[in-house]
Amino acid sequence: MFVDQVKVYVKAGDGGNGSVAFRREIYEPKGGPAGGDGGNGGDVVFEVDEGLNTLMDFRYQRHFKAKRGENGMGKSMHGKNADPLKVSVPPGTTVKIAETGEVIADLVTHKQTAIIAKGGRGGRGNIRFTSARNRAPEIAENGEPGEELEVQLELKVLADVGLVGFPSVGKSTLLSTVSAARPKIADYHFTTLAPNLGVVETSDHRSFVMADLPGLIEGAHEGVGLGYQFLKHVERTRVIVHVIDMSSFEGRDPYEDYVTINRELKQYDQRLEEKPQIIVANKMDMPEAENHLQGFKEKIDADIQVYPISAFTKEGLHDLLFAIADLLDKTPKFEMQEEKEEERVVYRHKQEEDDFKITRDSDGAYVISGNKIERLFKMTDFSHDESVQRFSRQLRKLGVDNALRKRGASDGDTVRLLDFEFEFIE
Numbered sequence: 001m002f003v004d005q006v007k008v009y010v011k012a013g014d015g016g017n018g019s020v021a022f023r024r025e026i027y028e029p030k031g032g033p034a035g036g037d038g039g040n041g042g043d044v045v046f047e048v049d050e051g052l053n054t055l056m057d058f059r060y061q062r063h064f065k066a067k068r069g070e071n072g073m074g075k076s077m078h079g080k081n082a083d084p085l086k087v088s089v090p091p092g093t094t095v096k097i098a099e100t101g102e103v104i105a106d107l108v109t110h111k112q113t114a115i116i117a118k119g120g121r122g123g124r125g126n127i128r129f130t131s132a133r134n135r136a137p138e139i140a141e142n143g144e145p146g147e148e149l150e151v152q153l154e155l156k157v158l159a160d161v162g163l164v165g166f167p168s169v170g171k172s173t174l175l176s177t178v179s180a181a182r183p184k185i186a187d188y189h190f191t192t193l194a195p196n197l198g199v200v201e202t203s204d205h206r207s208f209v210m211a212d213l214p215g216l217i218e219g220a221h222e223g224v225g226l227g228y229q230f231l232k233h234v235e236r237t238r239v240i241v242h243v244i245d246m247s248s249f250e251g252r253d254p255y256e257d258y259v260t261i262n263r264e265l266k267q268y269d270q271r272l273e274e275k276p277q278i279i280v281a282n283k284m285d286m287p288e289a290e291n292h293l294q295g296f297k298e299k300i301d302a303d304i305q306v307y308p309i310s311a312f313t314k315e316g317l318h319d320l321l322f323a324i325a326d327l328l329d330k331t332p333k334f335e336m337q338e339e340k341e342e343e344r345v346v347y348r349h350k351q352e353e354d355d356f357k358i359t360r361d362s363d364g365a366y367v368i369s370g371n372k373i374e375r376l377f378k379m380t381d382f383s384h385d386e387s388v389q390r391f392s393r394q395l396r397k398l399g400v401d402n403a404l405r406k407r408g409a410s411d412g413d414t415v416r417l418l419d420f421e422f423e424f425i426e
């Protein structure tokens with residue numbers, strides 16, 4: 001199996017901020033609270049699209065950010081929730097947390113979805129802080145920050161296309177000119193020899209995986225040379241691209257080469273003869289190549305199409321890639337047996353939230369950090385005194401005051417939390 005992989009950054013939308021507002025009515029100078037809640041931020045959702053078979057698209061876009069929720073407004077109006085951001089992935093994509101390697105989703109069947117980053121909850125408006133004791137609260141929450149993380153996408157790929165042909169016909173040159181991404185080759189079963197693999201993309205954004213299967217020579221099916229190892233791979237490809245050297249290098253005859261390779265394929269496995277095949281006439285930039293091509297065409301069936309190219313000058317590559325993609329579209333997909341077993345979606349275990357931690361900076365300031373406390377901080381609307389007071393109550397409840405005291409903090413000492421500084425007061 002080969003593994004195509006890419007790292008992407010996802011950020012769910014932050015929640016919208018809650019609003020502080022009051023009703024204004026002619027006969028009621030200071031009406032009740034009327035600040036609405038902020039809307040929820042959008043989730044980042046991965047969805048399987050069976051039309052995709054590589055992670056090619058992620059080479060161009062690696063950042064995915066969902067929208068934030070709308071802020072709450074006066075007159076008790078809530079902000080709108082943001083729509084989830086959908087990101088299409090091919091079937092068989094495994095999503096891991098880049099940092100830890102923990103698998104958070106295994107996306108297998110068409111339209112299957114998984115929330116990869118959860119949007120932040122909208123902050124509550126001041127209506128929600130009304131109580132018997134405080135009928136006109138000037139408190140609102142900011143929206144909760146959306147989750148953000150770097151994920152590693154992995155896709156096990158089989159080569160859709162196998163390049164076959166005699167040594168030195170230009171297979172590796174062709175592969176390197178048409179492919180951008182090189183999947184990592186992992187866990188190769190048969191031998192330590194691994195074919196070269198590349199992800200190819202046509203100009204109309206169809207992509208497929210192409211493998212260079214070197215070493216085919218006469219007698220390969222009987223174990224001559226290294227070709228035998230690679231014949232196993234040909235079996236697993238969906239389309240064969242047969243590369244022929246039209247320069248007649250070292251006096252070779254293109255037609256004989258063609259017949260010999262096809263015979264090797266067939267002798268290895270009868271069924272390889274029925275595999276769809278595209279014939280490529282390479283090195284057309286060389287003198288005499290045109291003549292050889294004519295001679296070659298006369299010897300093969302008139303209805304077999306030949307694609308003349310030069311892997312060197314890149315001539316003819318565009319048409320060739322289209323022809324391969326068209327043929328693949330008409331050829332049945334691989335049967336992914338192992339993935340048929342069951343629908344596998346592993347959801348992420350929620351990260352344990354540590355309340356807070358106290359450390360000291362070199363200047364003696366006390367530094368408070370930790371997921372929970374930082375989230376509370378970000379959700380505090382510091383433009384209203386009452387909100388700030390609520391935040392200090394929350395700190396006290398979490399035991400921050402006590403902990404600071406225990407660490408030796410006394411009146412007037414500086415305390416830091418993210419980009420905020422305040423004085424410790426006993």
Ligand SMILES: Nc1nc2c(ncn2[C@@H]2O[C@H](COP(=O)(O)OP(=O)(O)OP(=O)(O)O)[C@@H](O)[C@H]2O)c(=O)[nH]1
Binds near residue numbers: 173286
């Ligand atoms: N003139 C010309 N030379 C080419 C072209 N394509 C490949 N070559 C040359 O042909 C030689 C063999 O090319 P490779 O790509 O290594 O051939 P290969 O089929 O991968 O060979 P093996 O790995 O031995 O199976 C190299 O010297 C290439 O530079 C082409 O389109 N025109």
